[in-house]
Amino acid sequence: MPLSTSSNFARPDDAFRAIVEAHRGLTEEQSADFDAALVLILANHIGDIDVLRDALVLAKRRMIDGQQQQQQQQ
Amino acid sequence: MAQANTYQAKSQFGYRRHPDQDRPGQSPAEHPVVVVGAGPVGLSLAIDLAQRGQRVVLLDDADRIGEGSRAICFSKRSLEYWDRLGVADRMVEKGVVWSVGRIFHGESQLYQFNLLPEDGHKRPAFINLQQYYAEAYLVDRISDLPAIDLRWRNKVTALEQRNDSVALTIETPEGAYRLHAQYVVACDGARSSLRQMVGADFAGQVFEDQFLIADVKMTAEFPTERWFWFDPPFHAGRSALLHRQPDGVWRIDLQLNRYADPTVEKKPENVRPRIARMLGHDKFEFEWISLYKFQCRRMDRFLHGRVIFAGDSAHQVSPFGARGANSGLEDAENLSWKLDRVLRGTSPASLLESYHVERSLAADENIRESTRSTDFMAPNSHQEARLRKAVLSLAKETEFGKRMVNGGRLSVPCSYDSPLSSPDADAWDAGPRPGCSMLDAPLGQQVYLTDAFRKGGTDFTLLSFSNGAAIDAPDGVKGICIGGEGGLADPSGLVTKRYDAEPGAAYLLRPDGYVAARFRHPTRDAIAVALSRAQGLN
Numbered sequence: 001m002p003l004s005t006s007s008n009f010a011r012p013d014d015a016f017r018a019i020v021e022a023h024r025g026l027t028e029e030q031s032a033d034f035d036a037a038l039v040l041i042l043a044n045h046i047g048d049i050d051v052l053r054d055a056l057v058l059a060k061r062r063m064i065d066g067q068q069q070q071q072q073q074q
Numbered sequence: 075m076a077q078a079n080t081y082q083a084k085s086q087f088g089y090r091r092h093p094d095q096d097r098p099g100q101s102p103a104e105h106p107v108v109v110v111g112a113g114p115v116g117l118s119l120a121i122d123l124a125q126r127g128q129r130v131v132l133l134d135d136a137d138r139i140g141e142g143s144r145a146i147c148f149s150k151r152s153l154e155y156w157d158r159l160g161v162a163d164r165m166v167e168k169g170v171v172w173s174v175g176r177i178f179h180g181e182s183q184l185y186q187f188n189l190l191p192e193d194g195h196k197r198p199a200f201i202n203l204q205q206y207y208a209e210a211y212l213v214d215r216i217s218d219l220p221a222i223d224l225r226w227r228n229k230v231t232a233l234e235q236r237n238d239s240v241a242l243t244i245e246t247p248e249g250a251y252r253l254h255a256q257y258v259v260a261c262d263g264a265r266s267s268l269r270q271m272v273g274a275d276f277a278g279q280v281f282e283d284q285f286l287i288a289d290v291k292m293t294a295e296f297p298t299e300r301w302f303w304f305d306p307p308f309h310a311g312r313s314a315l316l317h318r319q320p321d322g323v324w325r326i327d328l329q330l331n332r333y334a335d336p337t338v339e340k341k342p343e344n345v346r347p348r349i350a351r352m353l354g355h356d357k358f359e360f361e362w363i364s365l366y367k368f369q370c371r372r373m374d375r376f377l378h379g380r381v382i383f384a385g386d387s388a389h390q391v392s393p394f395g396a397r398g399a400n401s402g403l404e405d406a407e408n409l410s411w412k413l414d415r416v417l418r419g420t421s422p423a424s425l426l427e428s429y430h431v432e433r434s435l436a437a438d439e440n441i442r443e444s445t446r447s448t449d450f451m452a453p454n455s456h457q458e459a460r461l462r463k464a465v466l467s468l469a470k471e472t473e474f475g476k477r478m479v480n481g482g483r484l485s486v487p488c489s490y491d492s493p494l495s496s497p498d499a500d501a502w503d504a505g506p507r508p509g510c511s512m513l514d515a516p517l518g519q520q521v522y523l524t525d526a527f528r529k530g531g532t533d534f535t536l537l538s539f540s541n542g543a544a545i546d547a548p549d550g551v552k553g554i555c556i557g558g559e560g561g562l563a564d565p566s567g568l569v570t571k572r573y574d575a576e577p578g579a580a581y582l583l584r585p586d587g588y589v590a591a592r593f594r595h596p597t598r599d600a601i602a603v604a605l606s607r608a609q610g611l612n
Contacts, residue, residue: 033463040465
């Protein structure tokens with residue numbers, strides 16, 4: 001898998017915090033718009049379609065896990 | 075709806091009885107090839123086959139050239155093909171030459187692009203020309219070719235596949251008759267009746283948004299460029315396209331919503347205010363009005379026994395990208411030399427399979443590109459609309475955003491991953507690799523490589539770069555030599571550059587101008603092997 005999933009930030013909390021703070025004060029709608037732009041900017045910076053595809057798969061797995069959990073709860 | 079334009083009145087052709095119709099029912103006339111449908115694809119294919127020495131029967135169920143402008147953008151590739159068919163000069167002379175497009179968002183320009191930024195090509199990136207002119211010029215060309223028997227008001231109503239031929243039943247104003255053909259090529263359009271007769275399906279995607287296409291006649295100062303708007307002030311929330319055609323006619327394409335009532339929207343009194351809002355005046359006349367839902371779909375197989383499908387009958391795309399008529403012309407160009415060889419018996423019938431393989435790749439690429447464009451213009455979900463909004467907004471300040479804005483990706487020749495190509499054995503840094511279309515380049519003032527290629531009829535051609543030693547080309551292969559004694563000059567050095575050539579290098583070109591193989595140090599044997607492969611002989 002060309003996607004790096006090891007921890008790449010020296011201070012991961014700073015990165016997480018920066019993203020969280022960027023969303024502060026935004027409505028749900030604005031947050032979603034913001035995320036869309038951010039995803040496109042980062043995807044272009046990565047500039048590698050295989051890495052992007054791996055990232056999409058990894059992110060998509062949350063949806064599948066989420067669905068399974070819901071089914072178990074039912 | 076559409077008002078008849080003046081040109082169409084001159085494009086009426088009469089039905090004429092043919093002796094084939096007087097033959098007894100049990101012994102119908104036998105023909106090598108029947109082409110069904112006299113649109114741009116069928117007409118071009120018939121001319122190409124006739125130039126190769128085939129006798130062609132061309133049938134059309136109408137008796138005149140189709141109504142309305144329809145296809146308007148003809149690509150460089152199509153013009154290079156039409157050059158070989160002897161009609162390109164007339165098309166270019168009448169057509170409007172363009173290469174620049176602009177994309178706007180709201181009131182402001184996002185970016186502009188140039189589809190042919192370099193010099194040294196005989197033909198421009200595109201011309202715009204009403205389809206009825208293109209068809210009329212092709213029909214005129216056919217009158218010079220006695221090998222083509224063009225029969226108007228001849229409608230195929232039944233088709234029967236036999237072991238060695240296809241039996242067609244043809245309806246005419248004077249009743250039905252039958253014909254046998256070794257091969258039938260169905261160029262009868264998106265609603266192909268031959269496709270139904272062979273029982274093939276035509277699967278794909280229908281886009282729910284509707285698009286209004288209006289061709290208007292007016293005096294205007296817009297430049298000869300393709301202008302595309304996302305969310306323009308005159309048509310809020312939707313897209314619009316403006317494109318120039320000859321005779322002061324302008325193509326306007328407006329996206330409507332999926333619930334618009336076509337019969338209401340098509341009425342000139344309802345179209346007029348929309349166009350007037352766009353132009354800022356209402357001093358224009360309608361030439362043609364049409365309302366579409368676009369579809370992207372293809373046949374699973376382009377060969378059904380002895381019936382071969384080409385153009386819209388085989389594959390259909392949305393119009394953003396000029397991939398309809400142009401891909402149909404590429405079908406004709408790909409098929410004609412193969413069918414000619416098969417009819418002559420110089421290649422086995424299996425060569426035709428490569429038509430299906432190569433043109434399927436092209437159809438898939440065209441469908442993929444035009445689907446992406448249409449989806450970008452008419453997002454399918456709230457989230458797709460959100461992503462598009464982000465792209466349009468990023469395009470204002472970033473280069474990558476501009477590149478992601480999809481207002482139509484315009485047709486370029488497809489590269490084939492083909493059984494006919496011989497893979498590179500040498501190292502190349504540039505130049506068209508096997509399976510790619512040849513590139514044009516200048517050979518001096520007003521003379522081009524594509525001219526040298528088409529001279530004397532297009533067959534397999536060895537394009538070689540002289541190193542003093544003569545290359546021994548196999549029999550039947552035409553030679554074009556660049557440089558050296560008796561060779562063609564390359565004064566600008568562009569031929570050598572575009573082909574990444576050093577002295578001694580050679581390219582083997584197929585009759586459709588595609589590269590079959592290339593060699594840094596060609597030998598007679600290596601060329602012969604590549605040639606057999608490209609001819610489907612092994």
